[in-house]
Amino acid sequence: MAQTVQFRWQPQRESATPLYQQLITYCVTQIRQGNWLVGQQLPPQRELAQTYRVNRSTIHTAIAELQALGVVMTAHGRGTRVASNSWSTLLSATPDWQRWVHAGEFSANQPTIQTINQREFTTPIRLSTGELGPDLFPRRAVQTAMHQAADQLTTLNYLPALGSLALREALVQRLKTWGVQTTVDNILITSGSLQALQLITAALLKPGTTVYTAAASYLRSLRVLESVQAKWAPLPVDEQGLAYWHIPVSPQPQLLYTVPTFDNPLGTVMTVQRRTDLLTFAQKYQLPIIEDTAYQELWLDQRPPLPLKAHDTQGNVLYLGTVSKDLAPGLRVGWLVGPQAVVARLADVKMQMDYGASTLSQQTLVNLLTAPDYPRTLQRLRDQLRERREAALASLTATLGDLATWNRPAGGFYLWVQLPAKVELPRLFQAALAQGVLANPGTVYGAPTNALRLSYAYATPAEFRRGVTILATLIRQQLSR
Ligand SMILES: Cc1ncc(COP(=O)(O)O)c(C=O)c1O
Missing domain, CATH: 3.40.640.10 (Type I PLP-dependent aspartate aminotransferase-like (Major domain))
Structure with missing residues (x-):
């Protein structure tokens, strides 16, 4: 999946320039300055309209014009991507960053990990996060x-x-x-x-x-x-x-x-x-x-x-x-x-x-x-994590008991949840994300089997329960097709 661009438009509502025109200028500037690269994805139009509290038609008009200019392309079901920056580099002295950013030896992250990294801070239920939640932080x-x-x-x-x-x-x-x-x-x-x-x-x-x-x-x-x-x-x-x-x-x-x-x-x-x-x-x-x-x-x-x-x-x-x-x-x-x-x-x-x-x-x-109280700080953390583990295991039994199997971890953060082979993990990942739940597909760890890695360290027990309830519904929907 293509990486999504950083969209930080600041509409000037008092300006005489219409908002759709401002939006076009913003997008063209981002591309010309090398901030957005060819192939990168723009956020969905619906999301842009909501985020910037503007009419859907304003966004639609701007995107249609950018498309007519050949700056973006829109494919049904695949959203809008940056299509070309060649016209803009002709006009300016911007280096061709498109070529440079892929030239180094360091490989890009897996696309799924990029999505997790991008969405972690805006997704309400984070079953993917291998960190202590704010309420466990000492x-x-x-x-x-x-x-x-x-x-x-x-x-x-x-x-x-x-x-x-x-x-x-x-x-x-x-x-x-x-x-x-x-x-x-x-x-x-x-x-x-x-x-x-x-x-x-x-x-x-x-x-x-x-x-x-x-x-x-x-x-x-x-x-x-x-x-x-x-x-x-x-x-x-x-x-x-x-x-x-x-x-x-x-x-x-x-x-x-x-x-x-x-x-x-x-x-x-x-x-x-x-x-x-x-x-x-x-x-x-x-x-x-x-x-x-x-x-x-x-x-x-x-x-x-x-x-x-x-x-x-x-x-x-x-x-x-x-x-x-x-x-x-x-x-x-x-x-x-x-x-x-x-x-x-x-x-x-x-x-x-x-x-x-x-x-x-x-x-x-x-x-x-x-x-002096460092050992006690650690002990308190273990006690809290133990409670979270028990709550997470109970939530899994209640929601996925008839569908999946999992381990009982003796420590650490992670539950490795084995799903039926029929479940399509990429689809599950995207559908869960659309409903505000992040969960790591086992494939990002090279796992040969169909599994999810769920963490009980970040989400509260109530969030964990809501998250696995959503996952269970999506899994059932997939299996009933
Ligand atoms: C097994 C393992 N090693 C290392 C790390 C990264 O640790 P650090 O934050 O110290 O770089 C992680 C983080 O998820 C991990 O799970």
């Missing part, structure tokens, strides 16, 4: 930590390449509670673990490296590895976790990415036995492992097994941590733990990219992690 704790950070300021300069020493010291202590013995020289502070994945890709991966993941994996929803033409290789998952023995012994570069604790999107937990067996295998065949622990703190029943890194005696594991899921993704702070040579190389690349994650965020996080 506002007081973060405010206190930020006030302290403001008081502690002596400068606001760049930090060492590995990141704030105080933060790395706090992380050494936190990691100990997870059985990971490490030093401040083995930790690199990143702008979220997403940046750690980018650094690994940019600095460590040869083009064509094979990356093993679960068949449905968070990593597949990103396009970060595409820039080095990595080859995806899905691994089966059984009740104990990844079936790693399907990885062939090969002289070619290959590595494994896994979220062993409360996986995104599957919600699964790798057993202790599987963890130790996997590490023995990795050591024997010198297989690097990226261990992503984003949801590790969010257990809802019992504390999960120790991470792979806790058993990593040979330095096979690059361990990724973040506070995005248990505290605040907006801090944009994550960390990577690995062998010093690797950490130093990634730090050097990071210095070239951004000269370090936000100094203020890092100091705020030091204050949060070392606050």
